[in-house]
Ligand SMILES: [Zn+2]
């Protein structure tokens with residue numbers, strides 16, 4: 267890496283400018299913007315250097331070979347801590363079992379956080395390649411191996427420029443994004459206390475390498491889980507009239523639950539209820555005593571979620587009663603907390619557009635649609651201003667990539683420098699713009 271400290275050159279320029287006025291940075295927006303404009307492309311060049319690119323690829327492939335499920339990311343966490351040790355970055359561990367939180371910069375405010383999730387999925391990899399998963403039945407099929415690699419890449423760059431940082435960057439390596447709500451556990455452990463903002467990203471097969479998908483405000487749905495037990499009275503299948511059939515009741519419940527699904531003209535008014543689990547009966551000629559059904563429900567507002575929860579309870583219990591069954595519904599909130607709606611902060615959206623515009627060009631920033639998918643980043647973005655974006659990885663010449671959660675999922679590693687550079691740029695420029703205790707920039 268070059269020893270030229272370009273961030274400090276820009277900083278000195280900014281400090282020089284601001285010293286002639288009471289307000290920092292806002293004195294000459296054109297010039298300060300010009301200074302900040304250089305940072306993203308410089309970080310991208312650094313991230314694309316063979317040294318850093320190879321480093322990230324190596325980390326990503328090592329993790330890909332050794333996937334671990336939520337709250338079991340012990341080796342992943344160890345690898346991260348080893349890398350942070352080598353870089354001389356201090357961290358806290360364990361948080362939420364395997365989570366790691368690193369600190370780069372002054373140790374003082376402002377604080378800006380960057381987040382990567384670490385967990386893999388319980389599935390068997392079907393891609394035959396040199397770095398195929400060695401852990402049978404486990405696979406990094408959502409790209410979290412690459413997310414960790416990109417945050418470590420960013421950490422390397424930020425640590426090398428730590429003396430230029432005007433505050434503290436917090437590196438959040440969280441467990442169990444895939445349904446475990448690892449983010450909530452990290453949040454409950456207090457990792458975002460006094461933190462001003464948090465950024466997160468996800469690799470996406472809908473956008474090309476060098477493109478990002480963005481949206482201000484609502485980005486992803488909120489979701490909850492439910493499980494219902496429907497109790498009847500079992501008996502011989504030849505005399506169903508002597509039984510109270512819970513299978514019949516459960517089937518009617520599922521049909522009724524389907525009527526709660528609505529797909530409105532405005533997708534943001536839509537809601538989803540899906541029964542994905544149905545367990546009951548073991549024999550061909552015995553009506554069981556009880557049946558268990560379970561599933562998920564999703565909506566784009568907290569009120570929508572609460573309303574759906576009530577309706578599910580009503581439909582299950584009342585529809586069961588129609589068939590003379592009893593039903594109880596559990597929402598499993600202790601083990602599977604409700605995921606809040608993911609909302610991108612409007613001011614961070616502006617900050618992102620500026621940084622990504624300088625790095626990638628405005629034409630490569632694509633609008634993203636709000637989707638019914640969920641992301642536990644929402645716990646963070648619910649607690650403090652947060653911003654989550656999609657990082658493109660499609661290479662036009664190689665055709666469409668398989669979407670995540672498929673055994674055929676592949677990551678295009680050419681995207682790694684973009685993620686690392688965006689992380690580093692978003693955080694360092696955020697600190698530059700917010701380091702003044704005085705109110706700054708109306709535009710931010
Ligand atoms: Zn996933």
Ligand SMILES: [Zn+2]
Pocket residue numbers: 408409410443468
């Ligand atoms: Zn994911």
